[in-house]
Amino acid sequence: MTSDEILMDCEERMEKATNHFRDELRGLRTGRATPALLDNIRVEYYGSPTPVKQIATISTPDPQQLMIKPFNAEDLKEIEKAIRSSDLGLAPNNDGKVIRLKIPPMSGDQRKKMVTRMSKLAEDARVSCRNIRRDGNKHFDQAEKDKTMTEDDRDSGKEEVQNLLKTYEAKIDDMLEKKTKEIMES
Template sequence: MDQDEILLDTEDRMEKAAAVFKNALTGLRTGRATPGLVDSIRVNYYGSPTPLKQMAVISCPEPQQIVIKPFDASSLSEIVKAIQSSDAGLAPNSDGRLIRLNVPPLSTERRREFVTRVGKLAEDARVAIRNIRRDGNKHAETAEKEKTMTEDLCKATKEQVQELTKKYEGLVNDLASSKEKEVMND
């Protein structure tokens, strides 16, 4: 791999790690109803785990309520089971056609739990970014050993990989702190 390939691959993978973290944050409750709270819940649909957003229309007609209308009415009971067994902490009310989820306001203790969870997710994302940095540095060292990259170019590549690491760790930290503030202030 040459320098451009290493940097491109490293940046692409770091971008994906940050996107996974950002997506995980949308599933965290803040006291307001959003489809992101339930759309990634997996439902056992004909023997395979299927994301809820692929099986139903999810809407929020009120700030404290989520309404789920399945495309297939026969999957209603499986959706209810999946919501009950998830860690969303919501109690589904089904009327035979659709499911209503009332999002209760968060207690201070529950908010602190969510802040702790945000911190853990952020640390997981930072670890993933550091692992990607290690891989990028390893590719540069391998290219130097194979004489396809000079020692100076290898050092410059490692410095650029470190700059990418700082950039994406900063992004993860910013996302985490804004989500923590959102959870504590709602």
């Protein structure tokens, strides 16, 4: 692998780890209704797990409520079952046409637990990025050992991988800080 290929691979993988963290943050309940809360919920739909947003429209009529209107009224029961079995801790209210989810405000204790959970998710994302750095450094060492790269190229490549890591760790910290602020203020 050339230096550019190694760096591109590292950057793509770090971007994926960062995006995964962003998606996990989106799905966390903050006391405010957002359709992203239902992103990770899968409904049994003709024998295969399907995301709720593919079989229903999700809207927020007010900041404390989600409304789920399935394209097919027969799917109401399956959507309700999927929400009840999820870890959201919300009780769906089914009126025969739509499902309403009341989002209760979070207590101070719940907020602290949520921030702790987010910190763990952020650390997992940072560890993923560090593992990617380690892999990139191994590729540079191997390329130097195989005589396809000079020592100076290897060292400058490792330095660039380290700079990439710092950039992505800063992005993760920034996302964590914003979400923490949002949870503690709402």
